Amino acid sequence: MNSIQQKIIGTWKLVYSVEIDNAGNKHYPFGTDALGYIMYDANGKMAVQIFRKDRKPFISQKFTSSSKDELVNIPQDYLAYCGNYEIDTENELVKHHIEGHLFPNEMSKTVARKYHFFDDKMSLKPWDGTNREILWSKIV
Helix, strand or coil, rough: CCCHHHCCEEEEEEEEEECCCCCEEEEECCCCCCEEEEEECCEEEEEEEECCCCCCCCCCCHHHCCCCCHHHCCHHEEEEEEEEEEEECCCCCEEEEEECCHHHCCCCCCCEEEEEEEEEEEEECCCCCCCCEEEEECCC
């Protein structure tokens, strides 16, 4: 196990998720008070959930009987996926091989994140050319 894998293993709490446009304006897709966790284990499994703190409750008592009007905000309110991960130390990337995703079109895809560790924090930046950062604080 390499030192980066040792650093990444654990449970991390979201500090923020931010997008920065070409003019330098910041946008927080799940709000400035978003919540979330990402977990990496020693066996190469990972899971992440990021969600808006103040979500409007559904009228429906069961998720499976929710109306289309209730479900319409999920993409703006919640991100969740899981799968395997691998570390690319040469390019300083963690690659998430998605097995399950809230949005089924993302299943079987791989997303790469540029990692940077400092103090008890881990910064992940998408490797797709967008100017975004997801900052995590290690809790376990």
